[in-house]
Amino acid sequence: MRKSKITASAQISILTVDDDPIITSTIKDYFARSGYDVDIENNPVTAIERVRNGQYDIMLLDFLMSPICGDQVVEEIRKFNKDLYIILLTGHKSMAPPIKTIRHLDIQGYYEKDDRFDQLELLIESCVKSIKQLRTIREYQDDMSRAYMQTIEILRYVVETRDSETRGHSERVSKLGAAIAQEMDLASDQIVMIRTAGLFHDIGKIGVPDSILLKNGPLTDEEYQQIKKHPADGEKILSTYSPFRDLLRIVREHHERVDGRGYPDGLAGDQICIGARVIAVADSFDAMVSNRKYRKGLGMDRALDELIRCKGGQFDETVVDAMLAMVERIGRDVFESSYFRNETLIGDVNI
Numbered sequence: 001m002r003k004s005k006i007t008a009s010a011q012i013s014i015l016t017v018d019d020d021p022i023i024t025s026t027i028k029d030y031f032a033r034s035g036y037d038v039d040i041e042n043n044p045v046t047a048i049e050r051v052r053n054g055q056y057d058i059m060l061l062d063f064l065m066s067p068i069c070g071d072q073v074v075e076e077i078r079k080f081n082k083d084l085y086i087i088l089l090t091g092h093k094s095m096a097p098p099i100k101t102i103r104h105l106d107i108q109g110y111y112e113k114d115d116r117f118d119q120l121e122l123l124i125e126s127c128v129k130s131i132k133q134l135r136t137i138r139e140y141q142d143d144m145s146r147a148y149m150q151t152i153e154i155l156r157y158v159v160e161t162r163d164s165e166t167r168g169h170s171e172r173v174s175k176l177g178a179a180i181a182q183e184m185d186l187a188s189d190q191i192v193m194i195r196t197a198g199l200f201h202d203i204g205k206i207g208v209p210d211s212i213l214l215k216n217g218p219l220t221d222e223e224y225q226q227i228k229k230h231p232a233d234g235e236k237i238l239s240t241y242s243p244f245r246d247l248l249r250i251v252r253e254h255h256e257r258v259d260g261r262g263y264p265d266g267l268a269g270d271q272i273c274i275g276a277r278v279i280a281v282a283d284s285f286d287a288m289v290s291n292r293k294y295r296k297g298l299g300m301d302r303a304l305d306e307l308i309r310c311k312g313g314q315f316d317e318t319v320v321d322a323m324l325a326m327v328e329r330i331g332r333d334v335f336e337s338s339y340f341r342n343e344t345l346i347g348d349v350n351i
């Protein structure tokens with residue numbers, strides 16, 4: 001019985017904070033005997049820093065201390081750490097914080113100091129149980145995420161391997177989209193979303209038959225209808241994974257046009273999400289400058305002219321302007337030579 005308890009508590013680390021060193025060392029000795037890993041801190045201000053820099057699961061925190069009291073320590077810690085289990089230790093009743101204060105604090109338990117620690121031990125055991133459950137759930141979620149991401153990556157490679165001409169297309173769209181988004185000063189989480197959406201925007205092409213995808217000539221109306229399904233199919237594929245929720249709209253809307261003549265929904269202007277308006281420009285630019293069996297890619301200058309010509313029709317004006325500003329800032333030559341080597345176009349977005 002004792003043994004299993006030791007293994008159960010072995011990976012849990014506790015920080016005990018009290019300005020009275022006798023109390024902290026008594027607690028350390030007691031709980032070390034039960035197999036817990038206990039650190040001591042006698043200065044409440046330093047305790048906050050130790051939580052910030054260390055890996056603690058549980059904190060046993062005295063209430064009445066100087067220079068700051070336990071409630072202030074909790075308040076500071078909660079600004080950067082919501083996971084730590086905190087048990088507030090109070091002196092005898094007359095010195096305990098009012099119940100209102102305890103209710104207001106984000107703590108998991110409170111304990112009136114006593115010579116015997118069995119009550120406290122029970123409290124800690126229930127914290128340990130919750131911590132372990134939480135860890136198991138997180139590990140499971142991580143495994144699921146990894147497995148899902150691998151599957152999606154495989155699908156992406158399948159799409160690009162089937163069509164050797166478009167190999168590298170998604171990576172380039174992803175990087176260029178992020179670079180444009182950065183030039184537009186979009187929020188960093190939006191830039192990351194656009195970068196991810198770029199990688200997966202054509203994943204719905206997995207459902208387009210080879211006879212159409214690889215066709216070496218003009219498409220019939222019916223074949224074109226098939227191709228036009230890929231944004232909605234892509235949305236469907238990615239919708240089964242909740243972390244992708246935010247980029248579904250970008251995938252669905254990446255062939256919409258600001259004049260409302262795009263597909264699948266015929267949205268216009270800012271009915272189309274900003275991410276999709278950015279990806280549309282990056283996507284078309286990459287298609288224009290890439291070589292195809294039946295035509296050589298347009299040069300950089302002609303492709304840029306084409307973007308300008310289609311401003312306000314196919315493309316969002318602000319997005320095109322941002323792309324042009326970015327290219328001019330980098331220099332057309334540098335941009336052109338780094339583009340197909342698939343180099344990072346921007347410095348501070350990690351892409």
Ligand SMILES: [Fe+2]
Pocket residue numbers: 201202230254255
């Ligand atoms: Fe597409």
Ligand SMILES: [Fe+2]
Pocket residue numbers: 169173201202283
């Ligand atoms: Fe594309």
